[in-house]
Amino acid sequence: MFKTATTTIAFALTATTALATDITWWHGMGGRNGEVINEISQQFNEAQSACSLTPISKGTYEEALSSGIAAFRSGEQPNILQVFDAGAATIIAAKGATIPAEDLITGAGEAFNRDDFIAGVRNFYADSDGKFIGMPFNSSAPILYFNTEALEKAGVEAPKTWEDFEAIAPKLKEAGYIPMTASQLTWMMVENFKSRNNQQFATNNNGYDAVQGTELIVNDENQVMMFEKLKAWADDGLYGFYGAGWADNLKPFEEGKAAMWIGSSGSFGGLQKSAGFDFSATYMPYWGSIEGAGTQSFIGGAALFAMAGKSDAENACTASFFTFLTSPETQVYYHKNTGYVPITEAAYELAKSQGYYDEKPVAEVGIQQLMLDGGEWSKGYRMGFYPQIRSVMEREFNRIFSGETDVQKAFDTIQEEGNALLARFAKTAS
Amino acid sequence: MTDTPLRIIETERTLLARFREWWSGETANPVKRVQFDRPLTPWLFILPQMAVVVIFFYWPSVQAVTSSFYIEDPFGFGSTFVGLENYQDALNSSEYMSTAAFTAFFCITVTALALGLGLLLAVKADKVIRGAETYKTLLISVYAIAPPVAGLIGMMFFDMHMGPFTQIAGWFGYELKVGINYWDTAIALITISVWKQIPYNFIFFLSGLQSVPVSVREAALIDTKSGWRRFKDVTLPLLAPTAFFLLIINITYTMFDTFPIIDVIVKDKPANNPMTLVYKVYLDGFKGNDIGGSSAQSVILMVVVALLTVLQFRFLERRVHYG
Numbered sequence: 001m002f003k004t005a006t007t008t009i010a011f012a013l014t015a016t017t018a019l020a021t022d023i024t025w026w027h028g029m030g031g032r033n034g035e036v037i038n039e040i041s042q043q044f045n046e047a048q049s050a051c052s053l054t055p056i057s058k059g060t061y062e063e064a065l066s067s068g069i070a071a072f073r074s075g076e077q078p079n080i081l082q083v084f085d086a087g088a089a090t091i092i093a094a095k096g097a098t099i100p101a102e103d104l105i106t107g108a109g110e111a112f113n114r115d116d117f118i119a120g121v122r123n124f125y126a127d128s129d130g131k132f133i134g135m136p137f138n139s140s141a142p143i144l145y146f147n148t149e150a151l152e153k154a155g156v157e158a159p160k161t162w163e164d165f166e167a168i169a170p171k172l173k174e175a176g177y178i179p180m181t182a183s184q185l186t187w188m189m190v191e192n193f194k195s196r197n198n199q200q201f202a203t204n205n206n207g208y209d210a211v212q213g214t215e216l217i218v219n220d221e222n223q224v225m226m227f228e229k230l231k232a233w234a235d236d237g238l239y240g241f242y243g244a245g246w247a248d249n250l251k252p253f254e255e256g257k258a259a260m261w262i263g264s265s266g267s268f269g270g271l272q273k274s275a276g277f278d279f280s281a282t283y284m285p286y287w288g289s290i291e292g293a294g295t296q297s298f299i300g301g302a303a304l305f306a307m308a309g310k311s312d313a314e315n316a317c318t319a320s321f322f323t324f325l326t327s328p329e330t331q332v333y334y335h336k337n338t339g340y341v342p343i344t345e346a347a348y349e350l351a352k353s354q355g356y357y358d359e360k361p362v363a364e365v366g367i368q369q370l371m372l373d374g375g376e377w378s379k380g381y382r383m384g385f386y387p388q389i390r391s392v393m394e395r396e397f398n399r400i401f402s403g404e405t406d407v408q409k410a411f412d413t414i415q416e417e418g419n420a421l422l423a424r425f426a427k428t429a430s
Numbered sequence: 431m432t433d434t435p436l437r438i439i440e441t442e443r444t445l446l447a448r449f450r451e452w453w454s455g456e457t458a459n460p461v462k463r464v465q466f467d468r469p470l471t472p473w474l475f476i477l478p479q480m481a482v483v484v485i486f487f488y489w490p491s492v493q494a495v496t497s498s499f500y501i502e503d504p505f506g507f508g509s510t511f512v513g514l515e516n517y518q519d520a521l522n523s524s525e526y527m528s529t530a531a532f533t534a535f536f537c538i539t540v541t542a543l544a545l546g547l548g549l550l551l552a553v554k555a556d557k558v559i560r561g562a563e564t565y566k567t568l569l570i571s572v573y574a575i576a577p578p579v580a581g582l583i584g585m586m587f588f589d590m591h592m593g594p595f596t597q598i599a600g601w602f603g604y605e606l607k608v609g610i611n612y613w614d615t616a617i618a619l620i621t622i623s624v625w626k627q628i629p630y631n632f633i634f635f636l637s638g639l640q641s642v643p644v645s646v647r648e649a650a651l652i653d654t655k656s657g658w659r660r661f662k663d664v665t666l667p668l669l670a671p672t673a674f675f676l677l678i679i680n681i682t683y684t685m686f687d688t689f690p691i692i693d694v695i696v697k698d699k700p701a702n703n704p705m706t707l708v709y710k711v712y713l714d715g716f717k718g719n720d721i722g723g724s725s726a727q728s729v730i731l732m733v734v735v736a737l738l739t740v741l742q743f744r745f746l747e748r749r750v751h752y753g
Contacts, residue, residue, distance in 0.1 A: 060698060066716045073506045090719055094505035242590060243609035244699035251591050388718040391700065395525075398702030402611055417525075424519075424720065427510050428503040 020052040023317045026071075027057060027082040028064030028302070032269055033138070036337045043333075044324050051317035061087070061302060062387060068307070072097055077307040079318045082137065084302040086386045088125055091305055092133050093211055093384055093429050098305045099315065100127075101135040101322060108319035116326070120296050120370030121343050124380040125303040128208045134303030135322050138340040140266035141297045141366040142188050144285060148278040150177050150259035158260075158280070161288040162229065169238040172259045178240040180233075182262035183249040185397050186390045187300060188284065190218065191381070193226050196286040197293040198375030207382035211429045214383060216418040219411035222290060227407045231400055241401040244394040264300060265366025268339030281362045283369045295375035301340060332356075341367040384425025389418045491732065498726040504719035516726035526710070526727070533685065533706045536620065540688070541680040543624045545673070548631025553661070555632070556639045566636070573629035577687060581694030584622030588695075608695070615703040619695055623688045630683075631676055638672035639665065670750045678742060685735070707731050 029037055034057050041055045058064040061084035068081040068091075083091050091098060105112040114122060114130060120141075125134035146158050154175040156168040165180070172179040182188050194201040199222055201207075204214045233239035240258060242248040253261035254274050262284060263271075271279065286293040304325075306318045324330060331347030334340060336356065342348045348367055351357065357364040383389065396410040405413075498516050502509035520526045551569060558565050575583070587595045588608040595618075599606035608618045642665055650664040686708055696703045700713060711731065715724030 062698070062717045066719065069504050069719060090504055094503055094507055096507055097505040241610070243607075244701035245609060245697045248590060248609060248697075255591075385718060385720060388714070388720065391713070391718070394699055394701035396702075398610060398612075402607075402702070404612075404702075420519075424501060424723070427501040427512070428508065 020050060021313045021317050022052050022054065023079040023314050023321070025053060025055045025080040025082070025304075025321075026064055026068055026078040027055060028059060028061040028084065029082070029138070030057060030059075032273075033266070033338050036334060039337075040325070040330060040334060043330070044321055047324065048320070051320060053317070053321055065090070072307065072309075075309065077309065079307060079310055079314055080321070081305050081307055082302050083134065083305055085124065085298070085300050086390055088134065088303065089207065089382045089384045089386055089425075092125070092127070092382065093425075097308055098133065099308050100131055100133045101125075101304070101306060102132040104306045104315060105319045105322055108316045110319055110323050116344050116346065118341075118343060118345055118348060118367065118371055119374060121299050124299045128205070134305045135325070136299070136343045137304045137325065138266065138301040138334075138338065139299045139343050139370070140264045140301040140340050141369045142192050142262055142284045142300065143265050143281045143365045143369060144260055144262050144283065145253065145267075145271065145279055145281045145362075146260045147177075147253070147256060147258075147275075148280055150175065150256075154259070158282045159285050160283070162285045163288045165285055166229075169233065173237055175259075177259040178252055178257055179238045180260040180262070181240045181242065181249045181252050181258045183246045183264075184244075185230075186393045188262050189226055189230065190223065190393060192284060192297045192300075193223065194381075195298040195375075195378040196284055196295060197222065197290045198295045198377050199223070199290075200377050201381045202383055206377060206380065208380070211384060212426045214422050214426070216383070216389070216415055216422065218418065219408070219415040222287075224407050224411050226287075227397075227400060227411070231407060234401055243398065264339075265363075265369075266301060266338060266340045268362055268366075269337060270339075279362070281365045283365065283372075292375060294372070295378040296372040297369055298378065298380055299370060335363070339363065339366075341370060383422060384429070385421040388421050389414075392417045392421075494725045494728050494732075496725075497721055498729050499722075501722045504721065509722075512722070516722045517730065519723060520727050520730060529705060529707055529710050532616070532704045536616075536623075536688075536704070536706060537681055537684045539620055540623045540627065540684040541677065543620070544627040544631055544680055544683075545676060547624065548628045548676075549635050549669075549673075551628065552632050552635035552639055553665075555636055569632050570629050572626065573633070575626070577626060577690040578694055580622060580626045581691040584618065584625070584691070585694055588618040588621075609697070609701075609703065612702055612704060615695065619688075619692065619704060622691050622695070623684060626691065627680060627683055631680070634672050634676055635669065638669045642668050674746060674750045677746070678739070681738070 025037075025041065027034075027037055037055050037057075041053045044053050045051075056078070058067045061082075064081065065083055065087045068077060068083070071077045081091075099107075102112055102114075112132075114132065117136065121136040121139050123130065125136055126132050144158065150172065151158060154168070154171040154177070156171050157164075159165040159168055169179040191201070193199070199220075200217050202214050202216055204210045207214045230239055230241075234241050240249075240252055242252070250261060250263060250267070252258035253263075254271070256275075256277055265281075268281075284297060286295075304322070306315065306322075310318070326344055326347075328342075328344065328347040328350040331342040331344060332351045332354070335342045335347065335351055342351060351363075393414050396405065396414050399405040400407055400410050497509075499511060499513060500509040501512050501516070555562065555565055555569065572580075585593075585608075587593050588606070590596055590606075590608055590610070593606075593608075596606045596608070606614050608614050646664060646668070647660075650660045654660055685706060688706060689708055689712070692705050692709045696705065696709075700709070705713075707727065708731065711724050711727045714720045714727065718724070
């Protein structure tokens with residue numbers, strides 16, 4: 001009782017520090033990940049008294065971006081907006097909508113060093129000169145989760161390459177499992193097929209060098225081969241396709257029906273609660289047959305952008321929050337509670353020294369995959385209207401697996417419609 | 431014009447007819463003029479109504495029309511005038527046309543099923559004597575469910591992993607794959623939309639039936655014993671005004687108000703699932719941030735709906751007899 005009373009008083013006190021500068025943060029996270037955002041904001045507010053941060057959930061990633069855009073157009077934008085990987089090109093191309101994170105932090109007189117960040121996150125939200133436009137926040141990598149008992153029962157090891165998968169999948173099927181499911185094929189089997197196998201994704205240096213004239217490269221031999229394999233596996237009962245929804249593909253794994261699932265390293269926190277069996281994880285497979293494959297994956301997840309048009313005092317608060325966010329302690333807290341990877345070397349070292357990975361080896365898989373050797377094409381991609389290009393892919397993938405179209409035709413369509421969208425986007429930017 | 435009940439229909443002229451009269455400068459039916467003392471007074475009376483219409487309808491419409499001629503940066507920094515290119519892009523896209531075709535199919539199917547089943551239930555409920563209230567309440571209660579909730583409940587039935595409908599289809603050897611197979615999703619969409627709309631039609635048909643005078647029913651009973659013929663020749667014509675009203679409401683419902691149901695079913699990722707034109711406007715505009723393209727689509731939709739409404743009033747309403 002007494003404790004409740006004191007907490008109430010404590011809350012009242014935090015609420016009445018009226019002199020603090022208020023800043024807002026719009027994000028697209030729900031469930032446990034949304035709670036962690038509230039906890040981090042609370043920690044920031046308690047750590048200092050000059051600024052007061054209010055996080056507001058705007059639904060999904062896409063909804064957060066659209067709300068941010070609509071708000072910006074009517075001058076009601078938040079100080080901080082979370083934008084997901086696929087929306088990065090949209091907000092970065094709109095120069096004047098944001099203050100580059102790097103300028104914001106150094107402008108506020110705080111230290112900023114690009115090399116503090118792990119290699120895999122340095123480029124994705126930066127411009128072609130490497131300047132950080134967005135502040136990497138929740139960063140994830142696609143990894144392969146597996147049901148330990150299922151693999152033991154079938155007497156197989158987790159696959160490193162897709163060739164390995166082809167070898168073990170029939171045994172898993174024999175043992176009574178769906179060998180593999182995967183969520184969000186756009187992210188897993190196109191974007192990170194490109195990164196893990198070091199394949200070019202778009203002209204103009206994967207779109208980083210210019211908006212004008214950028215074209216998609218997806219109907220090439222290797223990309224088509226990946227999906228021809230997936231289709232053949234699906235037909236043989238070695239791979240289960242459950243549509244474009246994330247959870248529909250995860251469910252068979254959670255229920256112990258599927259032996260392996262390709263998902264986000266950020267799913268770890270949730271899986272610990274929902275999976276009633278022992279599981280582990282390893283890197284997302286690549287093709288041994290493709291030369292130079294086995295490179296790091298693109299960073300997934302989202303970044304934070306400081307919106308323009310705010311007062312200096314508010315910008316200073318945003319900068320100090322960004323600095324707070326990158327501190328090793330905050331990073332480790334976030335890492336442990338969500339499963340997203342730590343974004344700085346220092347944070348990774350701290351988690352390691354605390355023995356976190358001895359206790360939970362799965363939590364290290366994502367970051368290790370991001371720290372693999374980088375290839376020419378594994379740094380990132382930048383394409384406008386990319387969320388719509390993903391929608392086109394999702395539509396065609398459904399058609400592939402329902403047998404309405406063949407793989408080559410589907411990717412020709414994606415190439416054609418994707419390029420039309422990129423050309424439209426180029427017109428908005430001129 | 432002789433003094434028959436038809437006269438009422440003649441004076442209730444359609445918008446089109448009024449426009450034609452105004453255009454040709456002649457008035458077929460001179461209307462009695464009521465004058466206000468001051469010329470401003472009538473304007474003052476319609477001001478609140480007009481303000482609402484202008485702010486919530488005309489202003490956004492004008493904006494949609496304007497931005498449909500531009501390709502615009504989502505944040506509003508730069509826009510390029512492209513003339514009719516957005517319209518050409520939409521109308522030349524096979525994706526857009528197949529969505530349009532599905533919308534038409536969906537509209538007809540849902541309207542026909544919802545009206546038909548609503549009428550059937552109403553006719554049967556009208557005859558129920560014992561437990562009539564319970565029966566009616568049970569039927570009407572579905573109407574109180576908000577569309578997104580209806581969508582959610584429906585989706586539980588059709589869930590590909592544990593939905594009862596999926597299991598029932600499985601017993602018959604059919605693998606129902608809502609969310610993957612285009613027509614399976616279409617069936618789920620139609621079932622849920624119809625289920626949601628039946629109570630509304632039911633309420634109106636029932637009250638329509640109950641307003642049929644007992645004397646007329648009794649007179650009809652003397653004329654023929656056949657229930658079907660009495661229904662066809664007497665009850666149905668008397669229900670026509672209700673049916674016409676419901677037809678328009680149901681078409682609007684399928685075109686616009688099924689949005690939350692679709693949203694729940696496709697779960698944020700439409701992929702190859704069927705959707706309506708309105709949902710596509712939302713996807714391209716709000717998810718895709720393509721404001722110009724989405725505006726052009728909504729203008730096309732506006733024109734289609736306007737045409738549809740004119741046609742309905744022009745050709746259908748003439749057959750309706752308002753008692």
